[in-house]
Amino acid sequence: MSENGSLRRGRPGYDQQGILEVAVAAFNQFGYDATSMGVLADRLGLSKSAIYHHFASKDEILERALDEALSGLEGVLDEADAARGRAADRLDHVLRGAVHVLVDKLPYVTLLLRVRGNTEVERSALERRRAFDRRVMALVTEARDEGSLRSDIDPRIVERLLFGMINSIVEWYRPGGKEDADRLADDVIAVALDGLRMPTSNRIEELLG
Amino acid sequence: MSENGSLRRGRPGYDQQGILEVAVAAFNQFGYDATSMGVLADRLGLSKSAIYHHFASKDEILERALDEALSGLEGVLDEADAARGRAADRLDHVLRGAVHVLVDKLPYVTLLLRVRGNTEVERSALERRRAFDRRVMALVTEARDEGSLRSDIDPRIVERLLFGMINSIVEWYRPGGKEDADRLADDVIAVALDGLRMPTSNRIEELLG
DNA sequence: ATACTAACTGAACGATCGGTTAGTAATGTC
DNA sequence: GACATTACTAACCGATCGTTCAGTTAGTAT
Numbered sequence: 001m002s003e004n005g006s007l008r009r010g011r012p013g014y015d016q017q018g019i020l021e022v023a024v025a026a027f028n029q030f031g032y033d034a035t036s037m038g039v040l041a042d043r044l045g046l047s048k049s050a051i052y053h054h055f056a057s058k059d060e061i062l063e064r065a066l067d068e069a070l071s072g073l074e075g076v077l078d079e080a081d082a083a084r085g086r087a088a089d090r091l092d093h094v095l096r097g098a099v100h101v102l103v104d105k106l107p108y109v110t111l112l113l114r115v116r117g118n119t120e121v122e123r124s125a126l127e128r129r130r131a132f133d134r135r136v137m138a139l140v141t142e143a144r145d146e147g148s149l150r151s152d153i154d155p156r157i158v159e160r161l162l163f164g165m166i167n168s169i170v171e172w173y174r175p176g177g178k179e180d181a182d183r184l185a186d187d188v189i190a191v192a193l194d195g196l197r198m199p200t201s202n203r204i205e206e207l208l209g
Numbered sequence: 210m211s212e213n214g215s216l217r218r219g220r221p222g223y224d225q226q227g228i229l230e231v232a233v234a235a236f237n238q239f240g241y242d243a244t245s246m247g248v249l250a251d252r253l254g255l256s257k258s259a260i261y262h263h264f265a266s267k268d269e270i271l272e273r274a275l276d277e278a279l280s281g282l283e284g285v286l287d288e289a290d291a292a293r294g295r296a297a298d299r300l301d302h303v304l305r306g307a308v309h310v311l312v313d314k315l316p317y318v319t320l321l322l323r324v325r326g327n328t329e330v331e332r333s334a335l336e337r338r339r340a341f342d343r344r345v346m347a348l349v350t351e352a353r354d355e356g357s358l359r360s361d362i363d364p365r366i367v368e369r370l371l372f373g374m375i376n377s378i379v380e381w382y383r384p385g386g387k388e389d390a391d392r393l394a395d396d397v398i399a400v401a402l403d404g405l406r407m408p409t410s411n412r413i414e415e416l417l418g
Numbered sequence: 419a420t421a422c423t424a425a426c427t428g429a430a431c432g433a434t435c436g437g438t439t440a441g442t443a444a445t446g447t448c
Numbered sequence: 449g450a451c452a453t454t455a456c457t458a459a460c461c462g463a464t465c466g467t468t469c470a471g472t473t474a475g476t477a478t
Contacts, residue, residue, distance in 0.1 A: 009423055009424070010422085010423040010424030010425070011424050012424090013424075015425095047426070047427050047428070048427095049428080050426045050427075053424080
């Protein structure tokens, strides 16, 4: 439960991170609202009140979890914004990076994608998500203007379809399969950029014509 | 509240459909579990107990709503299975049909896509969804085998990415905008089949080589 | 030993949950 | 008017919700 080698002081047991992992797994299985502190305590093998030693409220557990996901996604965008080069290349980096964050922090991102905005914590997370989307939209627009992306579809719709596809990964991807994160990112980028259609001579003529 | 012109007998008021529409809207706003029968009654302008005149339980309201979405989606697949012709054309019909069902029954499909499987009703709906996905996967496999779709990506992943993209429409599409269902379906199919990349001479050479 | 720190328990709180019961109100039909 | 039909209300139920509190346990540090 502790990541550093030196022994922790005080009575051994869960720390915040340990509680968080179990809680997020439960939230994802039942939904946040449908997960009671009682069943959460059962899963931890603790009493309900023990949880309140580590977190001030159920809401605060959610807040920590959502920040874990959001900071990961925002980090990918920060890297892209710091880099120079074609917008298409920076967008490529963001898409692949987003897939990796999804896979590495799967439970946290899964939870984030199901937030409805019932509380202040949830609304704040939704706003950070919207800000993320806006930054990606700007990148898509840039890539279109430099001639890298097709210009016949609204960049906002392009961005939403792109992340609709990427985010849906949390619905079915499970780690440990033959499909690792790199291969998955390759597939997603291949479908997104080049489409599903099998190239044919007809298509080549169409492109030439 | 009534769709037929002739007057209903008995005291006027809500019928099942009227209750259902308001309930589904509330479920989508707050989430099913976070929507209490109390706030639902407030939205309807009724007492809690009045709702139980129309539905036996909260669960039954959900059941009706999920069936509305599922029967719509299954209908599209039934049409495609009844038709003859290339698998690619039947798949095209399914994808466009799914977009239209999503738009026409937006609140119901939105609700369906958020079901977690906590109750028997939810688990049954999830199983119908999985059966739908399996039928679409078979169609994707057929289209690949006839040479219409690229063969370098697992058909199961293709299907999931496709419907990840399509299903994500419920997260942002709102009726009444400039983007109607037909245009939206065109955009989705365009991105899915031909990708986002701007065709270049390099790409043509690559296809020819 | 003593002090300190962190982890935890059991019992209880007020609030809210989904649901029940018994009775009432408003319409069309005859 | 009587009657059937449909829609609804007020009051209440036991269960469960998130949370609090006073006290206990198990370890490290000096």
